[in-house]
């Protein structure tokens with residue numbers, strides 16, 4: 001089978017997915033979910049003109065000449081009201097959020113007043129002039145009933161939850177969370193903390209992919225680790241039934257122990273492609289295992305996770321009705337790089353910012369796809385097209401920043 005390009009692989013993969021059906025969730029469960037129906041305001045905020053400060057509601061014309069003493073004829077706390085209509089020479093004690101009494105058109109903050117009592121009741125002496133509308137929040141200052149809030153296709157952040165709540169929307173319509181079954185493979189890998197034989201290593205891929213799925217808004221079901229034999233692989237892979245996607249890691253390459261294609265092939269796997277012109281990630285495979293799409297990631301931990309970022313993350317975005325584009329930045333190369341071969345490279349790189357705001361990319365010297373520590377330290381992945389010519393320090397390169405792309409929820 002020929003190696004296809006990263007772009008073609010991504011296009012073929014994304015073609016197989018469309019946004020999942022919607023469901024209605026309580027707003028307190030909606031953080032990180034992707035809206036399927038736009039939020040519109042069911043109320044006007046504030047519903048009527050209110051004070052923005054603690055002080056006195058007045059007529060601006062009454063305080064045109066100061067100091068001036070006004071008669072305090074009532075109070076308007078937040079949630080309360082002053083029934084009467086303010087007349088010339090009168091003020092109403094008012095608090096932040098209190099409704100502006102009819103007849104009043106400005107607020108004087110209490111720091112600019114003196115107040116007291118006399119035989120006729122309370123008075124306030126205003127020491128400053130204020131224009132009409134001073135510290136008044138008009139009705140609908142924030143939004144009016146029918147206004148648009150968070151839009152469909154938007155992942156709900158903390159601010160969106162606040163706005164949707166203010167818009168009086170206790171229920172939100174979102175896309176169902178993608179359900180992703182994850183299956184690691186290999187006789188040599190065991191879960192962290194479990195006893196290991198002398199030739200065994202710790203399995204990190206399943207947990208890393210699980211974290212990636214969750215950070216992208218999906219639900220991850222960890223099917224465990226299949227041994228390198230037919231029975232074990234089939235038994236554990238069967239657990240993917242009902243998932244929107246099965247992701248395997250390991251066993252994708254050409255060795256006799258690389259069983260994903262051969263065993264699952266006998267079990268109904270229809271292969272869409274195997275092998276892509278990408279480093280890390282060459283043996284990536286994609287197909288359909290009966291009802292469930294299957295993304296077969298390579299076993300090398302960096303290959304598995306970088307392919308997760310480049311292929312799995314866009315699938316999760318598409319399933320949730322999100323745009324799957326990723327944003328690259330341009331940086332100046334901090335060292336020379338040789339000409340590239342036929343595979344598109346994703347080099348783990350440091351990114352530093354210069355005083356003028358420009359970025360310098362310094363790829364790690366060793367890019368072995370087993371080295372998770374350098375992936376964890378990398379600020380970005382420097383993308384080099386197949387057959388890119390040798391480049392000198394200072395030349396411009398394209399980098400996928402990891403912190404932004406992989407920020408988690």
Ligand SMILES: Nc1nc2c(c(=O)[nH]1)N[C@H]1C(S)=C(S)[C@@H](COP(=O)(O)OP(=O)(O)OC[C@H]3O[C@@H](n4cnc5c(N)ncnc54)[C@H](O)[C@@H]3O)O[C@H]1N2
Nearest residue numbers: 184189203204205206250251252253258282298299300303
């Ligand atoms: N003769 C060839 N050999 C290899 C080729 C090739 O084209 N010809 N491709 C290489 C490339 S590139 C990759 S990538 C790997 C991927 O192979 P597999 O997907 O079959 O992965 P495994 O052989 O199962 O494992 C590779 C490596 O990763 C370790 N591993 C596996 N699973 C885990 C896990 N869950 N957690 C941590 N580490 C894991 C495993 O022990 C191996 O060291 O094949 C090359 N070989």
Ligand code: MOO
Nearest residue numbers: 280281282303369
């Ligand atoms: O593609 Mo492999 O992922 O180079 O190690």
